[in-house]
């Protein structure tokens with residue numbers, strides 16, 4: 126009796142256990158700099174042909190990666206190599222594995238000029254085994270709440286400042302608060318090229334975020350012991366101090382993701398916030414609205430640089 130109970134329970138864990146979003150090697154609480162190996166085991170690096178890293182992404186099952194639509198400069202699978210378990214872009218990565226891409230799916234309503242629905246999926250050529258350095262993240266389920274000031278982390282190999290021309294070798298992490306959509310829209314009011322929609326979520330603070338993030342990579346927030354992906358790094362005013370950066374709001378795409386990955390074990394977790402959202406009573410006044418028009422850019426770094434040299438297929 127006792128033995129079979131134990132076995133049954135153990136099988137339940139194996140078969141039905143929610144194993145997304147666990148990072149046993151993540152010891153960071155505050156700060157923001159070089160990430161230690163294994164801190165963000167779902168972070169992947171998308172390499173385009175021989176150009177190297179151009180975008181980030183996240184592992185969401187043993188064969189699917191989530192990224193930003195604007196990173197997909199070609200849907201040709203053979204042009205891409207995805208690195209998992211990577212820590213540095215230069216030097217050895219003992220925990221790394223790589224895969225080619227067998228399928229690329231861009232959201233059908235993604236519109237390059239209007240920045241909305243900036244989400245895409247890539248299927249790995251073969252499944253990967255999970256290790257402490259390679260694990261899937263939980264995705265924010267529908268009706269998730271990320272109230273203003275919710276603390277999240279952005280990760281990527283993005284540049285460290287608007288004046289640097291190279292990317293850092295080491296994966297970077299930065300701790301930033303969510304900025305509610307009303308306040309974010311207020312900041313971007315003068316920007317005619319982008320309206321902040323319900324399919325977007327904003328985060329960032331003075332001198333943190335935009336330049337340090339990396340397109341396609343995650344905005345992730347911790348609930349209990351699990352990391353939940355709230356956003357996909359999309360666009361912003363690079364390094365402008367008073368603008369939060371904008372991410373595709375993952376919870377809005379649950380139905381689409383579930384349909385596309387047909388049967389794959391992608392886990393969604395409903396993220397909740399306590400109290401009331403200060404953003405719901407925010408009114409965009411003259412003091413809050415940004416009046417200057419800045420140039421928007423995808424929070425990319427290399428894509429912009431390389432696009433000038435690449436013939437898109």
Ligand SMILES: *[C@@H]1O[C@H](CO)[C@@H](O)[C@H](O)[C@H]1NC(C)=O
Nearest residue numbers: 233234235236237238239240
């Ligand atoms: C994007 O949307 C605008 C407005 O609906 C439309 O004029 C434009 O053709 C669209 N662009 C693409 C690439 O679909």
Ligand SMILES: *[C@@H]1O[C@H](CO)[C@@H](O)[C@H](O)[C@H]1NC(C)=O
Nearest residue numbers: 266267268377379380383393
């Ligand atoms: C949220 O997800 C649940 C379970 O998957 C589903 O029953 C419900 O209809 C969804 N709600 C919305 C608004 O999509």
Ligand SMILES: *[C@@H]1O[C@H](CO)[C@@H](O)[C@H](O)[C@H]1NC(C)=O
Nearest residue numbers: 273274302304305403404407
């Ligand atoms: C939202 O959060 C940010 C960062 O914590 C804070 O600066 C801002 O005042 C908050 N907005 C509102 C409307 O409370």
Ligand SMILES: *[C@@H]1O[C@H](CO)[C@@H](O)[C@H](O)[C@H]1NC(C)=O
Nearest residue numbers: 158159160213293294295296
């Ligand atoms: C971060 O890592 C790089 C090497 O990738 C190293 O040169 C640098 O000193 C590290 N920075 C800190 C603050 O540890």
Ligand SMILES: *[C@@H]1O[C@H](CO)[C@@H](O)[C@H](O)[C@H]1NC(C)=O
Nearest residue numbers: 238239240316317318319320
């Ligand atoms: C944003 O909204 C304004 C006002 O509704 C509209 O005039 C503008 O065309 C919109 N821009 C985009 C990029 O959707």
Ligand SMILES: *[C@@H]1O[C@H](CO)[C@@H](O)[C@H](O)[C@H]1NC(C)=O
Nearest residue numbers: 286287288363364365366367
């Ligand atoms: C970089 O950012 C600083 C601070 O916002 C700004 O003063 C400077 O003009 C920017 N430089 C470039 C090249 O964008």
Ligand SMILES: *[C@@H]1O[C@H](CO)[C@@H](O)[C@H](O)[C@H]1NC(C)=O
Nearest residue numbers: 275276348349397398399400
């Ligand atoms: C929200 O409330 C729950 C239950 O009261 C508590 O366990 C949790 O730590 C709170 N979360 C935050 C972010 O304050």
